[in-house]
Amino acid sequence: MEIEKAYFTLQEIMARWNISEADLVYLAENDRIRLSVRVFNMPIEFGDHETTDDGQRYSVPSARKRYSGLLDLHAQDAFLLFRCGELVLSEFRTPNADHASLQPDESAVVFMIGDLVLRRAERDRFEAESGFSRSGTHALEPPFTASADYQTIRCNGQAFHLGLIQAQVVRLLHEAAHAGSPWINGKSVLTSAGARSLKMSDVFKSQPGWRDLIRSNRRGLYRLACD
Template structure:
């Protein structure tokens, strides 16, 4: 039930002031969580023309956008970390794209005199309901109250030397095994996608840039040998 005592207690998203009051933090605290990549902020749009597609690495350093859908976006759209940070620090930010799944993009379409951008003000920043629950669970502040419509299960207290969010030891093991089982990838981008799929099968979704950064160093040593073998 989403109504308690005549009050609506479950919303699609929550404004910045409401979030600060609920968590007992300041806007600067929120900005610091954003900078640490621990919190995703959003902006509500309605009927905004966007282009969606995939991002391909055409020659290991040149990224190409391949569109596969044009639609109208309505609801809370996630902002990139840099966009949310700039909005909090400067009061507003002009954006031309939104945060998407790894290997994907969402860009605002230019229509007529519209340059394909929108201005996001600090007052328009929101936190989606699902993101609020996720953040509270990770911060161990998700306490069941009369205003909660679903229990938030917080993880056990982190012990000293607790494991990182993702199992990178298992990641490296899989990266090595896949070389033998699936064969060497043709490009670094293919290697990244292969490991993204492995993470997705585990229900995990680290940023593709993080995966690429970890694979880049060994790839620079492997790639020349692969080229010689293909020749």
């Protein structure tokens, strides 16, 4: 039985990708992948960054709470942690805010290499974006790969970085292909995806090569072009 995990140890990732620890470190310290740490009941301040008229950035707190879950490391912190074996951290990254930090007057926490994990979504994003297969090679790349949120796609070797609505359209087309009926009505799929426009070309106008991803029969039906 395979457990559906939200994150993986570095050993699991190295085995999946068939790479050395040195290669994994290289990816992390160059911000190709974002490593995370698991925390429990940690007093965290979440917030966003804003800019003053003279270009100075400052933090605007949006929430303070006891947080349990994953927090992402900055690339320079990943570099130092691998170099030193342990590191005192108080500043983190998170997908849901510009920054996450220990609340004022709280003591920083020591993390060790063994605390590092990789989110499933981050693993899927990197694999889809790079064409990296489970064996660690690029030779047998499938015609279509997608991250969990469908915002990073590879179609016939070409990478696409999609917006939310675009990703929903591709998800629906992919599900239709899996169901054995790849051609579906364009207006129907755009409506289901929450698009304001009922023209596929309008929704994908930010993607110059979108016709390499989505094929039209010129009679209102669309399908993925990844064969």
